[in-house]
Structure formats: C-alpha cells, structure tokens
Amino acid sequence: MGLTIDIIRNSVRYTELISAVVGSIYFYKYRHTVLKYFLILLWYITITEFCGYYFRKYKFLVHISNDGVVYNLWLYNLLEIVTFGILYYIFFKSLKTTIYKLWTKILAIGFVLLTIVNWGFLQNFILEWSEFPNIYGSLTLIIIILFYFIELLRSDKIILFHRNLLFWISVGLLLFYAGTLPFAIKVNGYALIPGIHGLFLIIYILAIFMYLTFTFGFIWSKKV
Secondary structure (H helix, E strand, C coil): CHHHHHHHHHHHHHHHHHHHHHHHHCHHHCCCCCCHHHHHHHHHHHHHHHHHHHHHHCCCCCEECCCCCEECHHHHHHHHHHHHHHHHHHHHHHCCCHHHHHHHHHHHHHHHHHHHHHHHHHCCCCCCCCCHHHHHHHHHHHHHHHHHHHHHHCCHHHHHHHHCHHHHHHHHHHHHHHHHHHHHCCHHHHCCCCCHHHHHHHHHHHHHHHHHHHHHHHHHCCCC
C-alpha cells in the first residue's frame, strides 16, 4: 500500500509537467486572453513540486527539527497564496455579470486579509500547512466557479461550452477543491495520526484527474 501511494504521489508531478508542456504547445489558442496567466501558474506549480521533492531529498532550503523531521512547507504555503491569487484574478476578468465580479473581488480581498492574519498570528509559515486560508480559498473558489457555470448556462456560449478552455479548467478545479475540502480541515492534525496517510491517496488521484482535465482542455478547446 505504501509503495502504491508513493507511486501515485510521484505521478502527480509528472501529470503537472505534462499539462504545462501541452498548455505551452497550445498556447497560441489563448495567448491573447487572461488564461495566459493560467499557463504561468501551471509552470510555477510544476517547478514548485519538483523543487519541493529535491529540496527535501537533499535537505536544501528546509527546516530540520530536533527530532530529524524535514519541513519544506514554506514552498507550498507560498504556492497556495499565488495559486488562489491568480485564479481569483482569472475568474474576475472572465466573468461578465457585475454582481458576480463584485463578489469575486470581495472574496479575493477576504482571502488576502485572512492570509495576513493567519500567517501573522495563528500559524507558523515554516512548520505548518495552511489551514484557514486553504479552507476559505477552496470554498470561495467553488462559489466563484459556480458563478461562472451559471453565467455560462445563461449565455449563447453554452452551445459550444465543451470547446471552451475555461470550462475544462473550471471542471478540474471544482472536482479537486470540492473533493479535497474535507482534508483541508485540520490537515495538520491528520498528518500526525498513524496510518492515516492512505486517505491522502484520494487527494493524489483527484490532483492527477485535475491535471489530465486541464491537458484535455488545452487539446480539445477552440482558439479564442
């Protein structure tokens, strides 16, 4: 079981890489749209994942506790801030309905404020995995994606929704964040429970599915 989890966990990095490479190949389809920032995000995620693996392996830019535990969580906590920030921006620029754009802006500002409070007063940026910003970010991103789907259903673009790149990006994000939201709650506590790591297999599988959905979207979508 442990070997299976390791194989699937390591596969996530390569599905990220595949998605970023395919997104680069088909960049001409969306280079004049706000989705160009999504490709930048994909590459940033991919580089962070590979750096996180090798930093931990070679104990570079990590914190090692007195009992020998290696922490590289700062990389992923920083990644979370950048990820939600870029996704908020992409949907804000993509949405057309005034009230949806307003709420997206309000929710994004809320994320920034919560992040400042969380890392300034509640959690240790180096030693703990983000909890409150991750929960808030996941919930609000799900809401914003639903805004996008509602808007899509009400527009004439619904006829060709399956050829829309943002549609496939939204599907992948929605399934991942909705599926992993239960793990975002008290994730630091889960990590300390013996034998619990098998449950994280769900997160890895959802991540692989998400990146494969992005990859399909890059290939199948029409040029904007």
